[in-house]
Amino acid sequence: MDYEVKLEVFQGPLDLLLYLIRKNEIDIADIPIALITRQYLEHLEMMKSLNLDLAGEYLVLAATLIHIKSRMLLPEENEGEAVEGEGEDPRQELVAQLREYQAFKEAALALERRPLLERDVFKRGARIEDAVAAGGAVEEEEMEMDLFDLVAAFQRLLARLGPSGPMTVNRELLSLKRCMETIMDNLRQRGGMAFDDLFPDGRDRRKVIYTFLALLELVKMGAVKAFQTTPFGPIRVVLSGGADHG
Amino acid sequence: MDEIRAIVEAVLFAADLPVAPERLVELLKERGVDRQGIVAVLEDLREEYAQRRGGMEIRRVAGGYQFCTRPDLAAWIRRYRAGRPPALSAAALETLAVVAYRQPVTKAEIDAVRGVDAGGVLKGLLERKLIRIVGRKEVPGRPILYGTTKRFLEVFHLKDLSELPTLEEMRALRPEGEPGGGTAP
Amino acid sequence: MDEIRAIVEAVLFAADLPVAPERLVELLKERGVDRQGIVAVLEDLREEYAQRRGGMEIRRVAGGYQFCTRPDLAAWIRRYRAGRPPALSAAALETLAVVAYRQPVTKAEIDAVRGVDAGGVLKGLLERKLIRIVGRKEVPGRPILYGTTKRFLEVFHLKDLSELPTLEEMRALRPEGEPGGGTAP
Numbered sequence: 001m002d003y004e005v006k007l008e009v010f011q012g013p014l015d016l017l018l019y020l021i022r023k024n025e026i027d028i029a030d031i032p033i034a035l036i037t038r039q040y041l042e043h044l045e046m047m048k049s050l051n052l053d054l055a056g057e058y059l060v061l062a063a064t065l066i067h068i069k070s071r072m073l074l075p076e077e078n079e080g081e082a083v084e085g086e087g088e089d090p091r092q093e094l095v096a097q098l099r100e101y102q103a104f105k106e107a108a109l110a111l112e113r114r115p116l117l118e119r120d121v122f123k124r125g126a127r128i129e130d131a132v133a134a135g136g137a138v139e140e141e142e143m144e145m146d147l148f149d150l151v152a153a154f155q156r157l158l159a160r161l162g163p164s165g166p167m168t169v170n171r172e173l174l175s176l177k178r179c180m181e182t183i184m185d186n187l188r189q190r191g192g193m194a195f196d197d198l199f200p201d202g203r204d205r206r207k208v209i210y211t212f213l214a215l216l217e218l219v220k221m222g223a224v225k226a227f228q229t230t231p232f233g234p235i236r237v238v239l240s241g242g243a244d245h246g
Numbered sequence: 247m248d249e250i251r252a253i254v255e256a257v258l259f260a261a262d263l264p265v266a267p268e269r270l271v272e273l274l275k276e277r278g279v280d281r282q283g284i285v286a287v288l289e290d291l292r293e294e295y296a297q298r299r300g301g302m303e304i305r306r307v308a309g310g311y312q313f314c315t316r317p318d319l320a321a322w323i324r325r326y327r328a329g330r331p332p333a334l335s336a337a338a339l340e341t342l343a344v345v346a347y348r349q350p351v352t353k354a355e356i357d358a359v360r361g362v363d364a365g366g367v368l369k370g371l372l373e374r375k376l377i378r379i380v381g382r383k384e385v386p387g388r389p390i391l392y393g394t395t396k397r398f399l400e401v402f403h404l405k406d407l408s409e410l411p412t413l414e415e416m417r418a419l420r421p422e423g424e425p426g427g428g429t430a431p
Numbered sequence: 432m433d434e435i436r437a438i439v440e441a442v443l444f445a446a447d448l449p450v451a452p453e454r455l456v457e458l459l460k461e462r463g464v465d466r467q468g469i470v471a472v473l474e475d476l477r478e479e480y481a482q483r484r485g486g487m488e489i490r491r492v493a494g495g496y497q498f499c500t501r502p503d504l505a506a507w508i509r510r511y512r513a514g515r516p517p518a519l520s521a522a523a524l525e526t527l528a529v530v531a532y533r534q535p536v537t538k539a540e541i542d543a544v545r546g547v548d549a550g551g552v553l554k555g556l557l558e559r560k561l562i563r564i565v566g567r568k569e570v571p572g573r574p575i576l577y578g579t580t581k582r583f584l585e586v587f588h589l590k591d592l593s594e595l596p597t598l599e600e601m602r603a604l605r606p607e608g609e610p611g612g613g614t615a616p
Contacts (some may be wrong), residue, residue, distance in 0.1 A: 255486025301440025
C-alpha cells in the first residue's frame with residue numbers, strides 16, 4: 001500500500017485513528033484493536049523520524065489504545081461475546097468519541113464546500129467613499145468592536161509597556177513630539193500611507209512604541225485619520241481633510 | 247425604476263454588511279413602506295439579477311440581503327486580483343464546526359471533541375471575527391463560552407444557524423474513502 | 432448576458448480601484464478580446480445602468496471604470512449609515528480597556544499606562560455612557576475615579592464585570608504556531 005505517501009498532516013490523534021480505520025476498511029464499531037494499535041504506533045514512529053512535532057495528545061491516545069488492547073486480552077472476554085456480553089466493551093468510549101469527532105469532521109467539510117466569501121464570492125471592492133457618488137461626507141466604516149478587541153487592546157498596551165512598567169513622562173513627551181512631526185511630514189509628502197510603512201525600524205521597540213503613541217495622539221487631535229475596512233485588514237493613515245477623491 | 251427600489255439597491259450596493267429588511271423599513275418609514283413591501287422589493291431585485299445572469303447577484307445571508315459576485319466567476323476575480331483565496335485550515339474548520347453546533351461551548355469541550363488543544367486555533371478564529379466570546383459557563387472555574395458571529399454566517403453563506411445541516415445528517419454521510427485532510431482547493 | 436460582459440461586470444464590482452480597460456484586455460486575452468472590444472463592453476454596461484436608473488451607475492474616473500451609487504441617492508446612504516451603532520476608535524478602545532480592567536482608576540493612572548493624555552477620549556467615553564465617574568480617590572488633589580457603566584456591559588454582551596476575560600485566559604489562547612507547552616506561567 002502507499003503507506004509512506006499517505007502520511008499527511010493529521011489534525012490530531014483522533015484524525016490519525018480515523019484515517020487508519022478508513023484505510024483498513026474497518027467497521028468503526030468493531031475495531032480490531034491489536035492491528036490498529038500496531039499501525040498507530042508505527043505512524044507515530046514515522047512522524048517522529050520525520051521530526052514532525054508530536055503533540056502530547058498523540059501519546060495519550062497511544063496509551064489508551066494499549067490499555068484497551070490489554071483489557072481485550074483478559075480471559076473473561078472471549079471473542080464473539082465481547083460486544084454483547086454484560087461486561088462492557090473496553091472500546092466503547094473510544095468508539096463514541098471517534099463517532100462524534102467524525103461527525104464534526106464531516107460538518108467541517110460541509111462548511112468548506114459552501115460558497116465562501118472571498119474565495120467563491122466577492123463583496124463590493126471599492127471603499128465606501130469611492131462607491132458612493134458625491135458621498136464625500138460618508139464616514140469611513142470602522143470595525144465593530146467586540147469583547148476580544150477590548151481585551152486584545154489591553155494586552156497590547158501591557159505588552160508595549162513591557163516588564164519595566166510605565167516610562168517616564170519627560171522622555172516620552174520629547175520623543176512623542178518628534179515622532180508626531182515625522183509622521184506629519186511623511187503624510188504631507190505622500191498624502192496617505194499604509195500603517196506598516198510608518199514603522200521603518202520595526203526592530204527598534206522604543207521607536208515603534210513612540211511612533212504608535214504619536215499616531216494615536218495625532219488621531220485624537222484630529223490631525224490624521226487611521227482606518228481599516230476589514231478586521232485585520234491593512235490600516236491606512238491619511239491627513240484629515242486632505243483626502244479628496246474624484 | 248421607481249425611487250424606493252433604486253434606494254434599496256443603492257443601499258445594498260453601498261453597505262459593507264448584509265442589509266436586514268428591518269433597517270430598510272426604518273430608513274424608508276416616512277415613505278410609508280412596510281416590511282412586506284420592502285421584502286417584495288428585495289426579492290424583486292434578487293430575481294432581476296438572477297434572470298440577468300450578469301456579474302453580480304443578490305444573496306440572502308446572515309439575516310439580510312447582500313450583493314456579491316456570481317460564484318462561477320470567482321476564478322476571474324481571483325486572477326484579476328492576483329490573489330490566493332484566504333485558506334481556512336482544516337483545524338480551523340473543525341473547531342468552527344464544533345463551535346457552530348455546540349454553542350455556547352467552552353475550550354475544554356472543543357478540545358475533548360477534537361482530541362487536541364484548540365488554543366491557537368480559537369485565537370485565530372476570534373481575530374478573524376468568525377467566533378466571539380459569549381459569556382462564562384456557570385461551573386467551577388467559570389470557563390469562557392464561545393459562539394459564532396454574524397460574520398461567520400456571512401462568510402459561509404448561511405441565512406441563519408438553522409440552515410446548517412444537522413449533525414445527524416452529517417453522521418448519516420459515510421465519508422467512504424475520503425482522505426482525511428480538509429484542504430481548500 | 433454573454434460571459435465576457437458578466438466577467439467585466441463582476442471585476443468592476445469586486446475591484447477596489449477603478450478598472451482600466453487595459454487590465455481587462457490583459458485578463459481576457461485568451462478570449463481574444465482587444466481593447467476596442469473591451470471598451471465597447473464597458474460603455475454598453477455603462478449605458479445599461481444609466482438607462483435603468485437603479486441604485487448604481489458606472490462612471491469613468493482616473494482612466495478607468497467604476498461602479499458607484501447614483502449621486503442623487505447619496506443622502507439615503509448617509510442616513511442608512513448613520514443609523515448603525517457607532518464604532519469605537521482604537522484610542523477609545525484602549526482607554527476603555529484600561530478603565531474596564533483597572534477600575535476604579537484615575538485619569539493620571541490611565542495616562543501613565545497609555546503614555547498619552549486621555550482627556551479627550553475620556554470625555555467621549557463619558558458622553559457615550561460607556562464609563563462614568565464613580566468617586567474620588569482619597570489622595571492629595573482628590574482626583575476623579577472612573578469605572579464602566581451598565582451600557583458598557585450591554586455593548587460587550589456581558590452579564591457582569593466578572594465575565595470579562597482575564598488576561599491569563601487570553602494568554603492561554605496562544606497564537607497558532609507558537610509552542611503549546613501545557614505549562615502556565
